[in-house]
Amino acid sequence: MWLQREVVLRARRRGFHLVTDEVLAALPELGEVRVGLAHLFLRHTSAALTVNENASPDVRRDLAAWFDAAVPEEAPLWTHTLEGPDDMPAHVKTALLGPSLTVPVARGRLALGTWQGIYLCEHRDAGGPRSLLVTLWGEE
Amino acid sequence: MWLQREVVLRARRRGFHLVTDEVLAALPELGEVRVGLAHLFLRHTSAALTVNENASPDVRRDLAAWFDAAVPEEAPLWTHTLEGPDDMPAHVKTALLGPSLTVPVARGRLALGTWQGIYLCEHRDAGGPRSLLVTLWGEE
Amino acid sequence: MWLQREVVLRARRRGFHLVTDEVLAALPELGEVRVGLAHLFLRHTSAALTVNENASPDVRRDLAAWFDAAVPEEAPLWTHTLEGPDDMPAHVKTALLGPSLTVPVARGRLALGTWQGIYLCEHRDAGGPRSLLVTLWGEE
Numbered sequence: 015m016w017l018q019r020e021v022v023l024r025a026r027r028r029g030f031h032l033v034t035d036e037v038l039a040a041l042p043e044l045g046e047v048r049v050g051l052a053h054l055f056l057r058h059t060s061a062a063l064t065v066n067e068n069a070s071p072d073v074r075r076d077l078a079a080w081f082d083a084a085v086p087e088e089a090p091l092w093t094h095t096l097e098g099p100d101d102m103p104a105h106v107k108t109a110l111l112g113p114s115l116t117v118p119v120a121r122g123r124l125a126l127g128t129w130q131g132i133y134l135c136e137h138r139d140a141g142g143p144r145s146l147l148v149t150l151w152g153e154e
Numbered sequence: 155m156w157l158q159r160e161v162v163l164r165a166r167r168r169g170f171h172l173v174t175d176e177v178l179a180a181l182p183e184l185g186e187v188r189v190g191l192a193h194l195f196l197r198h199t200s201a202a203l204t205v206n207e208n209a210s211p212d213v214r215r216d217l218a219a220w221f222d223a224a225v226p227e228e229a230p231l232w233t234h235t236l237e238g239p240d241d242m243p244a245h246v247k248t249a250l251l252g253p254s255l256t257v258p259v260a261r262g263r264l265a266l267g268t269w270q271g272i273y274l275c276e277h278r279d280a281g282g283p284r285s286l287l288v289t290l291w292g293e294e
Numbered sequence: 295m296w297l298q299r300e301v302v303l304r305a306r307r308r309g310f311h312l313v314t315d316e317v318l319a320a321l322p323e324l325g326e327v328r329v330g331l332a333h334l335f336l337r338h339t340s341a342a343l344t345v346n347e348n349a350s351p352d353v354r355r356d357l358a359a360w361f362d363a364a365v366p367e368e369a370p371l372w373t374h375t376l377e378g379p380d381d382m383p384a385h386v387k388t389a390l391l392g393p394s395l396t397v398p399v400a401r402g403r404l405a406l407g408t409w410q411g412i413y414l415c416e417h418r419d420a421g422g423p424r425s426l427l428v429t430l431w432g433e434e
Contacts, residue, residue, distance in 0.1 A: 057407030067199045072234035079231045091359045094352035127197030207339045212374035219371045267337030
């Protein structure tokens, strides 16, 4: 079984956001997969995907704080400044976090750990909606 | 061919640890795969997986030293401190390294380079055993 | 359909390099895949793969500048210095960026976003040619 579908994640403010429910809502066919994988690919270069704690909002805030401090907007490093001060830091953060995730599927569900959630890491101040290409494959 | 199996990695102290042999020992069916992939997914948010040098223990020590310096425990950034000073840095390090690996399989073996080994990156002082979900698929 | 092939990326100087065209040229069979995935795996521990902006060379230069500043050659951290001052920083950068990419394939093409390109991140001063193992699978 193969399924490939674009999911448009609604625009979010800069920061780390839990999107597990939004992804699941777009994949009703997940329940038919006995064993397989779901590949999520963000088709952008200034936002990323990761997996992290799904409970405390503090974790998402602190993640954003660390990345903003480690990749500052005002730095003598940057020469690519034409698209705004948040653009080049967004490219670096995206490289650090990565554009994709592969999550195992078991008995019709994403086999995430108890505390794991899927994060959209939005690095632009006004990134707009984000295109996520989901590919699901496995055995029914 | 599809195979999915939980492998419990034994508890390790904080640091970077080679686990290639432990993963291989849990996958005797690998020898049956002519061409395929092995996906390793750590079901936690304070430990990660990566691939790096399999020879010198210095590399693993220096990796830990860099990550500890880049993501310090004592930092005014952190608000999520309830679970101990090593917890929030562990979430950041996990985001930087990622929870999963996909390794190609060729002629019944992981097609790692000569110097590549699979690392468990344990970021907690007392993380305990770690649940790794392995999915193997390909052609026999 | 399964295809697995080694692609040797020609030697490049230290830095971030667009290699999308070089990868595509090695995969003429891509056009036969209706829906699938391409997995790229670099069989090294001092070079990495990522996806980032395919247009401005400034982005690639600034990415290199940030990584060089964040993981400096001259640092009291390093004990693994036998293979030269660029070696241990190369291992850390590789851990941060990762050795592999999985890119969706749709209607015979890599389903990259408009601005996305595949990067070889070469972290050694004289890394030489790099072995990339490509695995392609999907439905024809």
